[in-house]
Amino acid sequence: MATRVTFIGAGNMAGAIIGGMIEKGFSPDAITATSPSDEFLAPLRERLGIATGTDNNAAIEQADVVVLAVKPQIMHDVCSDLREAVQRRRPLIISVAAGLPAETIDRWLGGKLPVVRCMPNTPSLVGAGASGLYASPAVDDAQRKLATELMEAVGLVEWVEDEALLDAVTAVSGSAPAYFFLMFEAMEEAGVALGLPADTARRLAMQTAYGAASMAMQSDRGPAELKRNVMSPGGTTERAIQSMEDAGMRRIVQDAMKACAARAAEMAEELGKR
Numbered sequence: 001m002a003t004r005v006t007f008i009g010a011g012n013m014a015g016a017i018i019g020g021m022i023e024k025g026f027s028p029d030a031i032t033a034t035s036p037s038d039e040f041l042a043p044l045r046e047r048l049g050i051a052t053g054t055d056n057n058a059a060i061e062q063a064d065v066v067v068l069a070v071k072p073q074i075m076h077d078v079c080s081d082l083r084e085a086v087q088r089r090r091p092l093i094i095s096v097a098a099g100l101p102a103e104t105i106d107r108w109l110g111g112k113l114p115v116v117r118c119m120p121n122t123p124s125l126v127g128a129g130a131s132g133l134y135a136s137p138a139v140d141d142a143q144r145k146l147a148t149e150l151m152e153a154v155g156l157v158e159w160v161e162d163e164a165l166l167d168a169v170t171a172v173s174g175s176a177p178a179y180f181f182l183m184f185e186a187m188e189e190a191g192v193a194l195g196l197p198a199d200t201a202r203r204l205a206m207q208t209a210y211g212a213a214s215m216a217m218q219s220d221r222g223p224a225e226l227k228r229n230v231m232s233p234g235g236t237t238e239r240a241i242q243s244m245e246d247a248g249m250r251r252i253v254q255d256a257m258k259a260c261a262a263r264a265a266e267m268a269e270e271l272g273k274r
């Protein structure tokens with residue numbers, strides 16, 4: 001029988017994982033998602049054919065895996081409400097919430113549960129996600145394998161053995177699609193300023209990012225060498241890269257990623273007191 005997975009929360013992240021799972025051939029019959037209103041549920045039900053509901057407790061009654069995909073700020077209330085049912089059924093819990101430690105989620109759910117903390121990203125929707133995973137001590141090998149299988153259905157999986165590193169994963173991949181989308185916005189604006197139609201600039205920028213990522217992933221050369229190969233001495237790229245280095249591009253990226261990881265730690269501190 002197929003592993004039954006219930007998503008608590010049906011927003012951007014849950015929708016991306018569910019969409020990617022179904023694209024990979026997971027049966028919609030084995031997937032349920034909940035949300036307080038039908039706004040997020042209707043497209044999942046109508047387009048993907050999964051079961052949906054507004055009652056979290058009812059939705060986990062048959063679940064082998066419960067994916068907690070609500071905002072960190074409401075996770076305490078959601079977990080408290082699920083405590084009795086979760087303690088009775090003892091499914092594998094996968095939390096995708098930024099910042100919140102596995103121990104906090106476990107405590108809010110009544111304790112001694114197998115909790116995997118996962119930091120996914122939204123490209124999971126197109127099977128190109130990247131997830132960092134951490135297993136709490138109560139997670140056994142079979143459950144670890146199950147979590148790997150689920151998240152590998154939507155992209156790359158990297159396990160970390162030190163939970164604190166999930167904040168770094170948040171900075172490197174969880175939040176990072178937004179950095180690249182910002183870069184696309186900036187490149188489109190700059191392309192327009194140089195005279196290109198906006199949609200032409202957008203298509204060229206996105207195809208180039210896709211090409212650069214594909215090439216780097218298939219190459220045994222590092223990014224520094226691949227970059228040098230584009231930079232003809234005295235040519236155009238050299239000027240562009242010099243301009244970026246002079247403007248402190250590396251420092252900008254480092255500061256942004258440090259701020260991201262620090263915010264994850266801060267959220268754990270703020271929310272974990274409950």
Ligand SMILES: NC(=O)C1=CN([C@@H]2O[C@H](COP(=O)(O)OP(=O)(O)OC[C@H]3O[C@@H](n4cnc5c(N)ncnc54)[C@H](OP(=O)(O)O)[C@@H]3O)[C@@H](O)[C@H]2O)C=CC1
Pocket residue numbers: 008009010011012013014034035036037039040056069070071072074078096097098119120121122174175
């Ligand atoms: N977005 C991203 O790129 C990533 C997000 N995450 C994590 O994923 C989690 C969800 O984020 P995201 O998907 O962006 O947020 P969204 O706001 O898009 O989705 C949250 C969902 O939870 C629903 N919800 C609210 N209250 C309840 C409840 N009591 N029971 C069940 N569902 C409820 C919301 O419904 P309604 O809107 O009607 O209240 C909504 O469907 C967060 O913890 C975030 O840290 C992790 C990695 C990447």
Ligand SMILES: O=C(O)[C@@H]1CCC=N1
Pocket residue numbers: 098170174175
């Ligand atoms: O911005 C956030 O808090 C969530 C977590 C990682 C990506 N989005």
